[in-house]
Amino acid sequence: MAEPQVAELKNLQNEGLADEQNAQYLTFELADEDYGVDILRVQEIRGWDVVTRVPNTPSYVKGVLNLRGAIVPIFDLRERFDLSSQEYTKDTVVIVLRVNGETGRRIMGIIVDAVSDVLNANSSGLANAPDFGSRVATEFIAGLVSAGDKMVMLLDVDKLLGQDQESEQELTAAK
C-alpha cells in the first residue's frame, strides 16, 4: 500500500529538483522572438484549427475549441503581447497548456508562430528580466536564458493566463 506513495513522493521530489536545477522548456517563435514554457505544463501541440468566437471578450481571445469534449479557450499570444498580428499559416500551432488558477487547474491554448525546440536550462543560468517600468510588461517573464546566440524569454504560464483570468473578472465585476 505504502510503496506507491513513497515512489510518488520521490517522483515529486525529483520533479522539484528538476524544476530547481535542470528544467526543460519548450521553446517557440513569436514575431522573431524566442519564448519558452515549462515543458511539464504542455499538454499537447496541435495545428491551428478554426475556433468559435466568444462575444464580448478581448480581441486576443480567439475563441473556444472542442478538445475531446472539453471547451478550451485559445489565446493569440501575438495580440496578447501587442505584437503585429499575422495571418495564420500551416506552421501556426496551438500549444495547449495546463494552467494552475485560483479555481483549480484549467486547460488553455496559446497560438504561436512555430514550435522550435526543447531547451535544457539550468536555474543558475537564468537571468531576471530587466525592469522597463511600465513601458514593457515583464511580469509574465519568469526569466531569460541564452540558447546559443539567442535569448529565450521563459514565460510564467500561471501569471500569463491565470492573471488574465483575474483582471477579466475584475473588469466584469466593475461594469
Next chain:
Amino acid sequence: MTIDMAQFHQVFFDESFEGLDIMESGLLEMDPGSADPEQINSIFRAAHSIKGGSGTFGFTNIADFTHVMETLLDEMRDGRRQVTTEAVNVLLASVDVLREMLTATSEDAEVDPERVKAQKAELDRILAGETAAAEVAEPDNAEEAPAANKQTGWHITFRPHSHMMRTGNDPLRLVRELQGLGELTVEVDVESLPPLSEYEPEDSYLSWDLHLMGDVSKEQIDDIFDWVEDDCDLLIDPICPAQKAPPVASEITSKPEPKAEIKSVPAPTERRVGTDRRASGQKGSAKKTASSGGTSSIRVDISKIDVLINMVGELVITQSMLGMLGDEFDISQIERLREGLAQLERHTREMQESVMQIRMLPISFTFSRFPRLVHDLSTKMGKQIELKMTGETTEVDKTVIEKIGDPLVHLVRNSLDHGIEMPEDRVAAGKPETGTVELNAYHRGGNIIIEIKDDGKGLDKDRLLDKAIERGLVPPDAMLGDQQIYELIFTAGFSTAEEVSDVSGRGVGMDVVRRNINELGGNIEIHSEAGVGSSFIIRLPLTLAILDGQTVSVGSETYIVPLVSIIESIQVKENMVNMLAGKGETFKLREEYLPIVRLHEVLGVKDAKAKELNEGLLVVVEGEGRRCGLFVDDLLGQQQVVIKSLEANYRKISGLSGATILGDGSVALILDIPGLIRMAGNVSVAFNQAPRKSA
C-alpha cells in the same frame, strides 16, 4: 483484528436517514386508535436498525435515544399501548431530534444535549403514562414488574455457535455492553477449544458464564443479545438472593419519580421545538451548501445498471463487427458498413439515454416531505387540509431533486397559509370544510411539470395591485393584465400577508423561488381565480446536462437558444416596429410592446447578413418574466445539445450560459436569455466595454 469502522459510517448514515424517512411517513399514515400492526412493525424495524447500527459504531447517545423510542413502539406493536395522537406527535418530534443528532454526528458537530434530553423526557413521560395504564389493564405485567424488582442480578449462559463471528458479531462487544449495565463477573469456558492444529481462527469455541449484578431489566439484556439470538445458546436466569428487602423498597418508591421530574420539563420543550426547528432548518441549508462542494453519491436502481451493461455489450459487438469489416474492406461491402454504422449510432444514442437515466430519481424524494409539512402546519394553523399527491414516480434529474425542494416547500407553505381559508370561512363560502392541496408531477414534451394547486381563496388581485402601488413598484395609474399582477408576487420584498406569520409572509421567498427555478432552466406560471383557488405550474427541463435548443445563425456564427424560453418566431413587418425616443426599437405583438434585441449588435457579430428588420427573423423569448424579440439572421434547426461549461477552462461570459459541441465537432455557444435581456437594457455599456478591454 481491527477494522477501521469509519469507512462504514457513511453507509450507516445513509441507511439511518432512509430509516428516518420510513418512520416519518409511517407515523404520518398511522391512524390514532386503529393502527395497522404491520405499519407499526415497519416503523419499529427502522428504529431498531438505527439503534443497532449506532450501538455498533459507538454513537451511544443516538442508541440511547432510539432505545426509548423503540420501547414505546414495541409496546404499541404488542398492543400493550393505544396509539394516541399525542404519542404519534411525540414520536414525530423525536424523529426530528434523531435526524438532527444523526446529521450532527455525521458532521462531527455537537448536538444540543438539552434538546435531546427534553425530547427524551417527553418520550419517557408518554412511556410512564402507559406503564400506569398497563398496570391497571394487565395484571400479568404488574406482577412481573415487582418480580423483576426482587432479583438483584442475572445469570447469563452464553454459548455462541461456532459460526457466530462470521456473521459479524463479536462476543467481546456484547460482554462490554453488559458491563455497561452493571457489575459483571465473567467466567470463560474453554472446554471446547480444540488443539491448535485443528483450530479454525474464524470459529468461536468459547462460551461464557456471566453474572450481572444490579438493577437491570431483562429487556435490556435481551436487547444486547438481540442480534445474536439465532447464533448462540442463551440462558438468562434471574438471581434471587435470600432477602434484600431494603433496596427493593427504595426501588419501588423511586419508580414514579421520573414522572415528577419530567412534569416541569414539557413546557419549555414546546417552546424549544418551535425555535429550534427553525434553527435546525438553517443549519440544514448551511449544511447543504457545504456538502454540495464535496462528493455526493447516488443510489441507482440495479436494473438501470443492467440495462447499461447490456448496452455496452451490444456496443462491443458492433465495434468488433465494424473492425472486421474494416480489416478487408472492399466497396461491395458498403451496404454492410452502412448498416453497422446505423447500428452504432442507435446503440450510442440508447446508451446516452440510459446513462442519463442513472442521474434520474423519482420525484417522490422531494414529495415525501410534504405529508409531514402539511400535517404539522395544518395543526398549527387550525386548518383542515388534505394533501393529494400524484405522479410521485416521475423521474427527474438528481440536481433538480436537490434544488427544487426548497422552492416547492415555499409554494406549499404559501398555499396552506394564504390559499386555504379557515374551516368556518370555507363553510361560509359554500366549500367543503377540508381544503385540498394537490401536488402533481408529470412529463410533457421534454419537460417536467410540477403543479401545486389549492382550492383556497385565490390571489387577491386588487390587494396585490394596491400593495405594489404602495411600495412604488408600479405607477399608480398602471393598467396591468391579470398575469402581470400575479407576476408581482415574484418581486423581491413583496408580501401581502397582513401579518407576518411564522409560516410565510415575510416577502422573501417568491423572488428566490423564481430565481431557483430559473437557475434550473425552468419557469413558473400562476393561474388563479378568486374564491376557487390558485395553481402554480413549474416547468423544468428533463435533465440539466442536455438541453433542447434552437440553433440560430447570426452572420457566420451559430448560437443556441434554449427551446424552453422561446415563445414564438415571427417575421416583422415595418408597421409593427416603433421607436422609443428615437433609439429603442420596439415591436407590437398582440397588444404588447416588446423591445428588440439585435443579436449581432449585442454579441458583436460583424458579418451579420440581416441588417434590416425585414431581412431576418425575430425570436420572441421570455426570461425572468420579461419578454423581448431577438433579431437573428435565420433559424437553423432544433436539436438536443449536451451542455458544456465555459467556466471550467475559461470564465463566465455575460449573455452566455455555456457551450456545446455540434455534430461537426465545432463549438456553438448557448445563449443565456435572462442575461441577454438584462444586457440589452444597457447595450451601450456592452459596446463601450469591448474596446476598453482590448486596449
